[in-house]
Amino acid sequence: MTASHCIIYKICPRPLWEAAQAIGQFEGAPVDLADGYIHFSAIEQVRETAARHFAGQDDLVLVAVDATTLPRLKWEPSRGGALFPHLYAPLTMSEVLWAKPLPLGPDGHHQFPLP
Template structure:
């Protein structure tokens, strides 16, 4: 399993999480009882399925090694194992955070103009 995963988060939610020092998950995460994450390879599918057409998002890099006690790999879309956090995401497990929008085709538009996902070589 990979040591890094990603979470797409609404910009306002991320600002509140930073102020609180912990991310408690989106409305969907809380309803499901865990925080949904994606590996770099899963990220494009997650973005196009759940975030297409969204503005003011943050791509949050998560260090999974810091979450050993609350992390589970569970089957989801297509039977792939996805990382799920059963608890809150502490800021100590957060790496790079990048602002972006995802167009209607699921393509990310980062603030620096790039459209490359982490799976394609850019953090």
């Protein structure tokens, strides 16, 4: 997969995202800071990311970013050898396309604002 014309997604706790908005950039969640890059997912990966790493968590935000605007983005092997987008820089708010709530549905799964 390449970053060409690709929207990538970050799942983030709402309070952490609101704090990032207040300072104009997102430095990363604790896991991102520990790993040295901000974890993103492509559209075909984001639902599994939510199920694996955010199961049962409410009060989340789904953030969409155009990967072509991120010069320090690398696609690297991760889960099952699949290439995942990793950003080796803070994410500025000007790079964000949108951020929308990612609520839990009645079935306990996240309800994505995606096609």
